[in-house]
Amino acid sequence: MRTSLLAASSVAVLSLGLAGCASGGDAAADGEWPETLTISLVPSVEGADLAEALDPLTAHLSEGLGIDVEGKVATNYTATVESLGSGGSDVIITDAGSLYNAIEQFDAELILRDVRFGATSYAAVAYTNDPDTYCDDEPVMAAYDASGIELSYCNGLEEAGSSAMGEGPVGTEKFAEAAGAKVALQSATSPAGYQYPVVAMREAGLDTDADIDQIPVEGNNNAVIAVANGDAEIGFAYWDARTTVTEEIPDIADKAVAFAYTEMIPNGGVAVTNTLPGDLVAELTTLLDDYADSSDEAADVMFDLVGLSDWTSETAEEEITRYGEILEQFAG
Template identity: 45%
Template sequence: MRTTLTAAGVAATALIALAGCSADSDADATDESSAGATTEATADAGAAAGADWPEEITLALIPNENVTDLVTTVAPLTDYLSEQLGITVEGVVTQDYQAAVEAIGSGQAQIAIADAGSLAAAEDMYGAHAVLQDVRFGASQYASMFFTNNPDKYCDDEPVMATYGATGQEFLYCNGTAEGEDNSGVGPVAVDALSKIEPGTTVAFGNTTSPAGYQLPVLALEEQGVNIDDLQQVPVTGNDTLLMAVYNGDAEVGFAYWDARSSIDAAEVADLGEKVVVFGLSEMYPNGGVVLSDELPEDLRTEITTLMDGFSEVDPETLQEIFDQTDWVPADAAAIDLAREVNSRFSGQ
């Protein structure tokens, strides 16, 4: 899951580090038969727009573990947009989400693929337009899950084994968070169970910019009257290390996106789903997505949105490789407002 940008930090600290992605890679990765059906109509639309459309625009995204892989992966998308729009779309890799938003604000990029907090920040700071949200495992939103190695304390019922549909793995859940095949990960569920966390309890938090690992849990804890300064905080980076901190007993409670237990190799930690029990789910938080600069003509923004929205039918393999997602759907303004609320609460951290 992506980490969230805090709005105040963007303007003050974001550093642009753009590295060009080649737009000349082999376009065979794109499904030519699907793309061909729309090529002529889109090209006509681009021609009709005339001088109102720029000759070149830039799409910014952040690096994955291997920047070279991302450069290779995104080329089919930028090639597809270039062909369909009739203008050059160049891909660039930015240092982080803050830099992607700053690239939109400074005119160095006109399209950014970023997390939800960045979508909200780009709208608020630069008048940009959040147009699409990512879809993963059939959903455009996700919850933070609360998990523990002490179910006797945090579970009001006997933990039950339920199937995580995305992988078919079985894990333990309690307090009505899941049952059998009914395991959607939709919150909020059993948030009041957080009130059982006592001062001095060891709690594993993720990075302060992580919605699932820190921000959503902190908001939920505060709603339950728990002062996080009274807790023995175990700061870690990464959902796998959050889980292992609780599994190994370094923390009694931890937080991560639902259901991050699937990210741990079952061959290495076979009993993770039994020792680490989910006892609650937070409010839903929006996935990231696509934001467009207000500098782009409105008809061009509409065309880009339509093309990217339909990219899952043209080249689902590339979309999966970019950010491990299956689709883009129209952005939900109310969901982006929640990201905006989180930005406001955690500005300056």
């Protein structure tokens, strides 16, 4: 078992979580399957809708595994790690920071990664209203397929007339030009709105406490709006948060040009305790991996319950490890 480099209390909230009552114990250690498998999560739905939302998923798993699968709720992402470590849950569906902690603290096994709009990770984007300073070339328009609109990019982030891919890091060397600039940053717990951008600016040679004028904003939309309105010369948000303000700012592509992508920020995923038998883990992984494609109802449950379009067994654990390294810089 490895020692955690990151206190669970510093985990940033991004997407999903689990906690519940585990039942693996000695039977699992001996290779026998437990009678009950507990999967619990922090769902998107609340109150009376919870049981109805969970039932299709747990029923699918129970039928496929031939054992009872229970769904229980965690109050937050930190609780998912604590539950796994204490034997309170067998499986956690949680955010990237919690996955990192579960792996580091309790030698959990990462089995799946979350897929949103076809991707398992996303970049933080640097937007500017001053392309003369931060763009080495003329901005071009590329389509953001998830919303069906065209947006502006420079520094080779995207090809003109193509479908934008949002893959970083690209253009981060331009952060060296930001000394003295007003920079819209979100909460220090925000990966795309603060943590990855701050690390990238520091790696470009900026002292983010002394060299820039930090403009606090709440939410990705407000980071974009701050740039569009001229309250900040640079703003950071997830790719591509400009789609959240197109109704109120139709010419957002002119007022906020994307000029840099940070390293990719991982989505969360699914991890299991190391006490479960390997054949059970393999079958569970397959059932979860195939769930979203099993029916229209399953696809709706995935999106409504946990805000995902799919899971994938291509875990890219190195992205989770890197996320933990970045979070460590902001621990405490």
